[in-house]
Amino acid sequence: GAGVSQTPSNKVTEKGKYVELRCDPISGHTALYWYRQSLGQGPEFLIYFQGTGAADDSGLPNDRFFAVRPEGSVSTLKIQRTERGDSAVYLCASSLILAGPGELFFGEGSRLTVL
Amino acid sequence: SQQGEEDPQALSIQEGENATMNCSYKTSINNLQWYRQNSGRGLVHLILIRSNEREKHSGRLRVTLDTSKKSSSLLITASRAADTASYFCATDAGQTGNQFYFGTGTSLTVIP
Numbered sequence: 001g002a003g004v005s006q007t008p009s010n011k012v013t014e015k016g017k018y019v020e021l022r023c024d025p026i027s028g029h030t031a032l033y034w035y036r037q038s039l040g041q042g043p044e045f046l047i048y049f050q051g052t053g054a055a056d057d058s059g060l061p062n063d064r065f066f067a068v069r070p071e072g073s074v075s076t077l078k079i080q081r082t083e084r085g086d087s088a089v090y091l092c093a094s095s096l097i098l099a100g101p102g103e104l105f106f107g108e109g110s111r112l113t114v115l
Numbered sequence: 116s117q118q119g120e121e122d123p124q125a126l127s128i129q130e131g132e133n134a135t136m137n138c139s140y141k142t143s144i145n146n147l148q149w150y151r152q153n154s155g156r157g158l159v160h161l162i163l164i165r166s167n168e169r170e171k172h173s174g175r176l177r178v179t180l181d182t183s184k185k186s187s188s189l190l191i192t193a194s195r196a197a198d199t200a201s202y203f204c205a206t207d208a209g210q211t212g213n214q215f216y217f218g219t220g221t222s223l224t225v226i227p
Contacts, residue, residue, distance in 0.1 A: 004157075031213060042119075042203050042217040043158070056214050091157060097213055103148065104205070104215060106157035 002026075004107035006092050012113045013082055021077040021110045025094030032075050033104065034067055035091040043091055049075060050097065082114045119204045119218030127224040134191040136221040138204030139184075147180055148205045148215070149189050158203065161189075196227040 005024040013019055025032050031050055035043035045059040052072045060066070064082075069075040079086055089111050093104040119140045128134050138147070146165045150158040164171045164180045164187070171178045177190040191198055201220045208214050 033215065035217070042121075042219045045214055045216055048214040050213065056208075059214075093158075095213075103160045103163060104150075104158070105160070106150075108157045 004092055004094055004105050006090075006107035006110050008110055009108065010111045010113075012115065014115050015082060015084060017082050017114075019079045019082055019112060021079075021090050021092075021112070023075045023077070023092030023094075023107060025073065025075070025092070026105055027073075029094035029096050029105070030072070031095040031097045032069060033093045033095070034075070034077050035093065037089045037091055037109070046077070079112075082112075084114045087112055087114045119206055119216060121202070121204060121218045121221040123221060124219070125222045125224075127226065128194055130194060130196055130225055130227050132194055134194050134198070134223055134225070136189045136202050136223070138187045138189070138218055140187075140204070140206045140216075140218075141185065142206075142208075144182075144206045144208075146207055147178075147187050149176075149178060149187075150203045150205060150217075152201045152203065152220075154200075161202075191223075194223075194225045196225050199223060199225045 007022045033048050034046040037043045047057045047067050049069045064080045066078045089109040091109045093106045095104050119138050122137045148163045149161045152158045162173045164178050175192045180187045201222050203217045203220045205215045205217045
């Protein structure tokens with residue numbers, strides 16, 4: 001597709017359930033980022049992939065959060081045993097790293113609500 | 116943790132006026148970027164300024180960067196109602212990698 005695609009756009013789940021959020025980046029973009037944004041706040045860095053590997057996962061809040069990018073394209077953010085505090089918009093972005101970091105292209109986000 | 120902080124948190128101006136937003140950050144960077152976010156939407160890239168640049172223009176946007184003060188400003192001239200949005204600065208991690216950190220944002224309202 002022409003842009004970054006995120007699915008689902010909205011997800012409502014119950015506390016304790018498992019959730020997967022998918023990101024389909026722009027074709028050819030080697031870098032992929034996950035952010036979390038709470039209402040009225042800026043995007044909070046979670047994890048960054050360069051190719052298939054997680055180059056930096058220092059932003060993941062705890063071991064309930066995990067992300068994969070097995071073929072260097074589509075990525076899945078996985079949240080186990082969801083808590084109400086996980087409710088937020090999860091944003092994915094991709095970028096073409098050339099001579100250093102460049103412009104991020106964002107998807108529209110996946111809004112997660114944990115009841 | 117977020118590296119940048121925008122100031123002011125909220126700004127309300129009349130259409131046609133100029134809007135200035137500031138961003139401060141903590142560690143050395145390779146570049147600084149400004150993004151715009153309409154309510155309920157994803158972020159859209161506006162402009163990128165590299166650490167060896169001091170000023171950059173794009174249409175009605177002017178960005179300055181002062182690396183000695185670790186600060187940047189975004190000026191929107193001749194504002195329009197359609198400029199109403201939240202604006203964020205984003206800084207890379209300098210020597211430690213290609214990840215980006217966003218500030219807390221400035222919410223701009225342009226009154227027609």
